[in-house]
Amino acid sequence: LRLLNHSFLIKVFSLFFTVCAAGAMYFNYQYGTIINSEMMRNALATDTAEVAELLTAKFFLEFAFLCLPQLYLTFFVPIKHSSFVRGIFQALVGLVIGVCFLMLNFQGVSSLIRSEPVLRNLISPVNVFSGTYKAVFKDGSTEVDAPRIVIDPKPALGASHKNDKGTLFIVVVGETARLANWGLAGYSRDTTPQLRARNVIPFSKTISCGTSTDVSLPCMFSRVGRDRYDRDRILKEESLLPVLQRAGINVFWVDNQSGCKGVCKGVPSLSISKTKAPSLCSGPRCYDEALLAGIDTSEILKPGKTTVVFMHQLGNHGPAYSKRYPKNFEVFKPVCTDEKLNNCSREEIVNAYDNAILYTDHFLAGVIDWLKGLDGFDTGLLYVSDHGESLGENNMYLHGAPELIAPKEQKEVPMLLWLSKGFEQKFGLNDVCLREQAKADASHDQLFSSLLGILDVKSSVYDQNKDFSAVCRKSNS
Numbered sequence: 001l002r003l004l005n006h007s008f009l010i011k012v013f014s015l016f017f018t019v020c021a022a023g024a025m026y027f028n029y030q031y032g033t034i035i036n037s038e039m040m041r042n043a044l045a046t047d048t049a050e051v052a053e054l055l056t057a058k059f060f061l062e063f064a065f066l067c068l069p070q071l072y073l074t075f076f077v078p079i080k081h082s083s084f085v086r087g088i089f090q091a092l093v094g095l096v097i098g099v100c101f102l103m104l105n106f107q108g109v110s111s112l113i114r115s116e117p118v119l120r121n122l123i124s125p126v127n128v129f130s131g132t133y134k135a136v137f138k139d140g141s142t143e144v145d146a147p148r149i150v151i152d153p154k155p156a157l158g159a160s161h162k163n164d165k166g167t168l169f170i171v172v173v174g175e176t177a178r179l180a181n182w183g184l185a186g187y188s189r190d191t192t193p194q195l196r197a198r199n200v201i202p203f204s205k206t207i208s209c210g211t212s213t214d215v216s217l218p219c220m221f222s223r224v225g226r227d228r229y230d231r232d233r234i235l236k237e238e239s240l241l242p243v244l245q246r247a248g249i250n251v252f253w254v255d256n257q258s259g260c261k262g263v264c265k266g267v268p269s270l271s272i273s274k275t276k277a278p279s280l281c282s283g284p285r286c287y288d289e290a291l292l293a294g295i296d297t298s299e300i301l302k303p304g305k306t307t308v309v310f311m312h313q314l315g316n317h318g319p320a321y322s323k324r325y326p327k328n329f330e331v332f333k334p335v336c337t338d339e340k341l342n343n344c345s346r347e348e349i350v351n352a353y354d355n356a357i358l359y360t361d362h363f364l365a366g367v368i369d370w371l372k373g374l375d376g377f378d379t380g381l382l383y384v385s386d387h388g389e390s391l392g393e394n395n396m397y398l399h400g401a402p403e404l405i406a407p408k409e410q411k412e413v414p415m416l417l418w419l420s421k422g423f424e425q426k427f428g429l430n431d432v433c434l435r436e437q438a439k440a441d442a443s444h445d446q447l448f449s450s451l452l453g454i455l456d457v458k459s460s461v462y463d464q465n466k467d468f469s470a471v472c473r474k475s476n477s
């Protein structure tokens with residue numbers, strides 16, 4: 001800053017740096033958030049409702065407190081003007097002193113940075129600037145408007161679709177549901193009683209592609225996956241959805257969150273009608289049941305045709321877990337109602353989180369019951385969460401940890417499949433075999449080819465090794 005050699009500029013810049021550092025420090029301190037390009041991309045891609053939940057009165061108080069010393073320096077301490085040469089000299093002296101301090105223990109510092117690369121992301125406000133730079137100029141945003149590369153120009157429907165009955169398949173993209181708190185996965189609390197009663201096929205463990213919606217969502221429905229992760233490529237190629245659509249399936253996306261992150265590009269979106277579900281919506285937010293309540297079957301279902309609807313839940317989106325479910329789902333008490341999780345005990349946080357899982361259980365059971373009751377259609381549902389969540393393990397909260405250090409709570413997610421008898425027959429799928437397959441470890445990388453397989457879409461981008469349903473299907477053609 002000394003190089004600027006102008007007292008006004010120095011003050012403006014130092015205040016700006018302080019404001020950025022204070023914001024980063026607050027989120028790091030309160031939530032264990034690591035500020036890197038992924039986090040900055042999340043921040044830039046978020047919506048106002050999400051931001052409003054984080055900007056609490058306490059945030060402003062603590063933020064202002066962190067800025068106080070700098071505010072004092074800016075407004076009450078004069079900076080003596082000096083010549084340009086003298087400014088450069090002072091800057092150099094500062095630099096030399098800094099380097100000397102570093103050299104005193106260079107080996108220690110360098111090996112620490114190498115063994116704990118995350119430390120780099122804790123240096124504020126450098127983390128904010130480098131993260132924003134990478135998010136904007138290097139890693140690409142999901143909202144880019146350029147046309148996507150067509151990955152298969154001629155996918156086709158398999159023989160199973162030559163049937164008088166129509167098909168409706170729902171893919172529910174869950175939000176922030178972690179395996180550790182999932183009743184069907186053996187959690188000590190039964191957080192999924194309704195799904196259990198519906199005899200769904202639960203996968204025992206599924207690994208998410210990323211630890212945030214912005215990473216996971218595009219990756220889940222891309223043929224690239226975590227194995228060969230390349231964000232640029234994922235965002236340049238079309239997702240699974242346009243492939244299904246080109247094959248002749250009616251594809252829709254309906255969203256109860258901050259958008260589809262580019263996944264639904266090229267396919268029609270249905271919007272949640274707040275007038276159709278007035279009791280489920282208040283302000284900018286709706287409970288997830290609005291996803292179903294707002295659906296107009298006459299709009300999406302065509303007799304004898306296949307339709308796939310992707311539903312993007314609000315799920316367990318934190319930190320306001322207690323706002324994700326109607327009051328009658330508050331089974332585990334007391335709950336944390338403070339968005340600043342540090343003001344709650346861990347028990348209260350987990351209670352609120354578990355109630356939100358109970359509500360997802362109820363929502364999914366409702367979708368299944370609705371599918372069961374649809375006359376003239378063979379139906380099925382696949383549910384999978386986008387990533388997990390930390391609930392205080394090692395003092396970490398929320399999600400978005402870099403891949404390198406992501407704890408398993410943020411990476412292990414629930415997944416399940418439910419198929420009507422008619423669907424199983426039409427697509428030649430064997431229930432017993434699927435249940436056996438579901439016992440093996442699964443991952444988001446399998447979604448792309450498994451959905452092509454389950455829906456009997458013949459495509460050049462299908463990879464049988466990544467289709468968990470392949471061994472359970474008897475060929476119809």
Ligand SMILES: [Zn+2]
Nearest residue numbers: 176212213386
């Ligand atoms: Zn998410």
